[in-house]
Amino acid sequence: MRFGVLGPLAVHGNDGGPVAVPEGKVRALLADLLVHGGRPVPADRLVEDLWPKDPPGRPLNTLQTKVSQLRKFVGADRVVLSPAGYRLRVEEGEVDADRFERAAAAGSPGALAEGLGLWRGPAYAEFAEAPFARAEAARLEELRLTAVEELAAARAESGGAAAMAGELGELARAHPLRERLHGLYMLALYQAGRQGEALEAYEGLRRRLREELGVDPGPEAAGVHARLLHGRVPAA
Structure with a gap:
């Protein structure tokens, strides 16, 4: 079965x-x-x-x-x-x-x-919201998010993350403070030829982090932003 x-x-x-x-x-x-x-x-x-x-x-x-x-x-x-x-x-x-x-x-x-x-x-x-399943459902969802990030990272380095822009965008909206996810979303947008949206995504992340946590983006997201500004992103 x-x-x-x-x-x-x-x-x-x-x-x-x-x-x-x-x-x-x-x-x-x-x-x-x-x-x-x-x-x-x-x-x-x-x-x-x-x-x-x-x-x-x-x-x-x-x-x-x-x-x-x-x-x-x-x-x-x-x-x-x-x-x-x-x-x-x-x-x-x-x-x-x-x-x-x-x-x-x-x-x-x-x-x-x-x-x-x-x-x-x-x-x-x-x-998923039943007490007996809540923890396991959350654990599996975290594993799924990590797997999506790992796949997007691999594809971004070979210039192939553009096809995941839609999926990454949906997940980024659902997890507005998850920095690695947003960095990968920015790379996917950039490789899809949507450079302006990629930069806007970074500004949105920076604004939310400051407003909700009082911090700036960490090295990973900031590093992606620098790569975007200098065009150091593998071509699609």
């Missing part, structure tokens, strides 16, 4: 076809087990995660019902009960987040591009 958490929760069977998991609490249970990466989760913890404010009258029995429903979708042998709790049995490469992390760790432009191609939206999209 394949499990997707880099976007809306998705399940695919051995034949590659999608497996619908429609019921909200069953989807939340699957997401919670996936967050724990195959490690057991105590039943009491699952109850708290699934019903944080309004637990059912017989919570453990209700949890067992949800587990039974999940087993119908993913297979009875996939959701394992042990003295330590319930765990989801997953094999290597079955979860897209694991494949992405391996690609990001490889670090080559090809591997980074392949790993980033696995993303379909925010990690654990519908559960």
Whole structure:
């Protein structure tokens, strides 16, 4: 099977076809087990995660019902009960987040591009703000941002960052104080022939840093600005 958490929760069977998991609490249970990466989760913890404010009258029995429903979708042998709790049995490469992390760790432009191609939206999209998923979703998002930066940096040095200008611009707007990201966005704009916008992007970053943090851009962003001013940027 394949499990997707880099976007809306998705399940695919051995034949590659999608497996619908429609019921909200069953989807939340699957997401919670996936967050724990195959490690057991105590039943009491699952109850708290699934019903944080309004637990059912017989919570453990209700949890067992949800587990039974999940087993119908993913297979009875996939959701394992042990003295330590319930765990989801997953094999290597079955979860897209694991494949992405391996690609990001490889670090080559090809591997980074392949790993980033696995993303379909925010990690654990519908559960990203749930307490049980929030930290893992944030960790994966930070890894994604770093991977985008590494890929953009590699492409910028060979003159090929222009194609990423749109993506970098969206991320820069979402992370207005992330200096390395903004520096790479400036390089991408410059290589796309948008030199004026690249310089404007630097001024915007400098203004925000001064207004919100009382600091000037650090050496990396300032160094990119100097490269732009002196035309020391690899041509596209």
